[in-house]
Amino acid sequence: KQEVTQIPAALSVPEGENLVLNCSFTDSAIYNLQWFRQDPGKGLTSLLLIQSSQREQTSGRLNASLDKSSGRSTLYIAASQPGDSATYLCAVRRGTGANNLFFGTGTRLTVIP
Amino acid sequence: DVKVTQSSRYLVKRTGEKVFLECVQDMDHENMFWYRQDPGLGLRLIYFSYDVKMKEKGDIPEGYSVSREKKERFSLILESASTNQTSMYLCASRGQGRNEQFFGPGTRLTVL
Numbered sequence: 001k002q003e004v005t006q007i008p009a010a011l012s013v014p015e016g017e018n019l020v021l022n023c024s025f026t027d028s029a030i031y032n033l034q035w036f037r038q039d040p041g042k043g044l045t046s047l048l049l050i051q052s053s054q055r056e057q058t059s060g061r062l063n064a065s066l067d068k069s070s071g072r073s074t075l076y077i078a079a080s081q082p083g084d085s086a087t088y089l090c091a092v093r094r095g096t097g098a099n100n101l102f103f104g105t106g107t108r109l110t111v112i113p
Numbered sequence: 114d115v116k117v118t119q120s121s122r123y124l125v126k127r128t129g130e131k132v133f134l135e136c137v138q139d140m141d142h143e144n145m146f147w148y149r150q151d152p153g154l155g156l157r158l159i160y161f162s163y164d165v166k167m168k169e170k171g172d173i174p175e176g177y178s179v180s181r182e183k184k185e186r187f188s189l190i191l192e193s194a195s196t197n198q199t200s201m202y203l204c205a206s207r208g209q210g211r212n213e214q215f216f217g218p219g220t221r222l223t224v225l
Contacts, residue, residue: 101214
């Protein structure tokens, strides 16, 4: 069974810093990987989707990379802002079936003004 | 933009009540999902549906049922609510192929 791990569970950084969030998965035979953001008490917002054939995806200040062979993905956030404070989750999709999305437990990010 | 909406943000029910949670998506997605999210346990899949009137059990279907009579709507039913079903319930949808999964805003259900 695919296991997805996100370390650290929580991270605090001062405003303006660049930071990296980590996601690792045990089975490299993935279909794609998706990064989400969740604000307290809210649903998940999709940030980036990386297909298995891609190495990275960028959206604004966010850059996600994927290294399938080592079972890792990183989410890079440039010039962090207090509004970036949230929990970030990664999820791995293993195949084409509808139910096979495996979630990490998330990293809670706090950006200190 | 994909929009997934859920009928209630907050819901308080009593033990033994029948509870309906509604989810609607506007992007003609084939796949729809119900998850619950609990501290320390992450997101767990309850049920999913890949087409109208089709449903499959997820990891924790006990105590729940679902209904999908129209493509855009997926309902989660708690036949007889219990206190251990107090949780955040999240609906999601996804199109066929290599697509993103989109989530609704969540329903915080409290069963007293």
